[in-house]
Amino acid sequence: MQKIFIFILILLQAGCTLSNTPHITELEEQAKKEASHVGVIHKDVVYKETLLYTPVLDIYEPLIRKTEPSPLYIYIHGGSWLHGDKELVNVYAKTVQGLREEGITVVSINYRYVTQAGIEAMIEDCIDAVKFMQVNAAKYNIDPHTIGLHGHSAGGNLALVTGLTLSRNSNDIRFIVDEYGPTDVVRLLDEKEDRPWWTSMISDKTLYELSPITMIHPNMPPIYITHGDADKTVPITQSIVFYEKLKADGARVVFERVSGADHGYEGIDEARITQHRTKVLSFMLQEFKR
Secondary structure: OHHHHHHHHHHHHHHHHOOHHHHHHHHHHHHHHHOOOOOEEEEEEOOOOOOOOOOOEEOOOOOOOOOEEEEEEEEEEEOOOOOOOOOHHHHHHHHHHHHHHHOEEEEEEEOOHHHHHOOHHHHHHHHHHHHHHHHHHHHHEEEEEEEEEEEEEEHHHHHHHHHHHOOOOOOOEEEEEEEEEOOOHHHHOOOOOOHHHHHOOOOOOHHHHHHHOOOOOOOOOOOEEEEEOOOOOOOHHHHHHHHHHHHHOOOOOOEEEEEOOOOHOOOHHHHHHHHHHHHHHHHHHHHHHH
């Protein structure tokens, strides 16, 4: 028990001292510039208590109330499961604006990183954030049975894991949008020359819990997958194999290949990124209305 406790403390310390990758740092700077300050916004709402960390989320109320209660969109940020922040939702400022103008409540969550508490706790936080919003549906005037999930990179992975877990026994998750997220973490790590140090301390069995390709089931919601074909961080084959497996299992799934795009859509111009995000927004609005 003592060895386990010491190991956890080492991981916690490592998680607290990690610096962001240039990609995430750039996105965070962009998010700060585009952060919304219009309408009613509830910042840093505590959705659970843990021993050493208190996860929080932000709630952006609709700018126009079109339905009572409103549908709920939940964003899960990326950052290699090691960093990032809920403020990254503002990278998608036009999407957030579009959703709020259509009467949809937007929520962005923080969660414990893998080096802070492990894979199971990270997944548990994402699921608990969804459940918190459902329990508090009346307080925030949301429909607890009309929820969409969205994330990019590690956040896309967690959106899939969260949505596929919750949809096993419920129809409350109406769609999942995964932007270039890992879907087979064991295969991804096996193929990497610079495999992250922390993965050597975690079994493949546990890593499979973070692999959506092992979680496919008959009651899945519609899934929108988008991935750049020049992605050197998460190869597009992760999404292709997952898409093909979903199709073979009869899932409703859309796959958009973004030509020439590296991770985070680096390498393509802003006009193409905007065009892509308009497609994603259209999909989400369509599924909310379905």
